[in-house]
Amino acid sequence: AEMTHLQAGLSPETIEKARLELNENPDILHQDIQQVRDMIITRPDIGFLRTDDAFILRFLRARKFHQTEAFRLLAQYFQYRQLNLDMFKNFKADDPGIKRALTDGFPGVLENRDHCGRKILLLFAANWDQSRNSFIDILRAILLSLEVLIEDQELQINGFILIIDWSNFSFKQASKLTPSILKLAIEGLQDSFPARFGGVHFVNQPWYIHALYTLIKPFLKDKTRKRIFLHGNNLNSLHQLIHPECLPSEFGGTLPPYDMGTWARTLLGPDYSDENEYTHTSYNAMHVKHASSNLEREASPKPMKRSQSVVEAGTLKHEDQGESENTQPLLALD
The missing domain is CATH 1.10.8 (Helicase, Ruva Protein; domain 3)
Known part of the structure; x- marks a missing residue:
């Protein structure tokens, strides 16, 4: 042919x-x-x-x-x-907002693929420092990363897996996830991007993330819903779907812990530098130096916490088998 x-x-x-x-x-x-x-x-x-x-x-x-x-x-x-023109203005890795998100590990991208040849993307939610990164910039960094990855024909056919680790993600952080920006993310990923998503896995999600999920469910297609798995702290159920050999230790896998700079270095190349103004240490130092009171110093960004999930014996629970939706508490979000 x-x-x-x-x-x-x-x-x-x-x-x-x-x-x-x-x-x-x-x-x-x-x-x-x-x-x-x-x-x-x-x-x-x-x-x-x-x-x-x-x-x-x-x-x-x-x-x-x-x-x-x-x-x-x-x-x-x-x-x-x-x-959403403003989202795609200067839609490049060196755009300051996108660069900051990438440098903070949004998204993480594992080098090796899973047993089905799918690329694994990671989001460590607790690392979202809201004084540094807007949700929009994180979304832009994810969309740009997918744009780069989808050039690979193998991935057009095999698709992607997304794992979101919610360990240590605070209620205060969650309250910034308004329905309108979540809808923007769903539209961008589910309805407007040419990729196959083989699964979206929630790990260590607190009750308020479950509540938020219930809130956005109406925006999800049936097909998407069936591919969202809420594992809680039961990593066995995650391992039934993604082999531990493909996962870093945060997810009970056999690979070393994920290095947040991996994907940023790949995308930014020579532009990526651990010593630039985007790193947390220099940012913190700068912030504290100008802080006029202890109160402000308290509020300055904390260095990134790495999550460590707990492995528990258990079987795969799909989200649809959870308790009925109307018993879920809802966040009071504006």
Whole structure:
């Protein structure tokens, strides 16, 4: 087939997986892409800034080659960027806000993939220093990271896993997670990005995160809901889905603890420096130096806490088997 150069670099196993799981057929790849491209004229309200074959192919893969669905995703991808222009202004790793988020480990990206070839992204929620990083900048850093990772065709087919560790995440931090910004994140990730998310795993979530989750559930598609697992402090249930060989020690895995700078160094390259003004030590020193009172010194950012989960014996509990939703307390959020 003349179009198989679009699959260049893929292993035979992955090509077979794409055929079985995604209905990808090398012989008609070109027609599939063209049919999506032909739909663009139906949405003159949206600026489709990229329409090349390789780009459209990502959307087909993310929607199992249902052309209408793939086109809807493509339209939403550009519409989201159109509606949230300020988020995508200077959408580069060296943008100060994005750079700060990356340097603080948002997101963490493990070098090795899981047993299904999926890339594992980590979020250590407690490391969100709200005096340094806005939620929007963290979201921008995550979207930019996905944008870089999705260039890899293997990942277009195998997808991603997201693990969020909520250990030591305070009620005060949680109160900043308003429904509107959570909705922005869900729209950006679930409805507007051409990636397959194989699972979103919550670890060590406190009751108020469970409550928040109940609050945002209506914005989640059924398919997304089925892929969200609330493990609490039961790491055995996590290990049933992601092998410990693929996980750092924070998640009871056999790999060393995750180094927060790993992904930032990859993305920023020579621009990344441990000694720059973004590191916590110099930031703290600066903050304390100008603090006029003990009170302010109390409020200055704490160095990052690393979480350590507790491994407990237990079986996999899926969130749907939890207690009925209306018994969950809700956060009083504005």
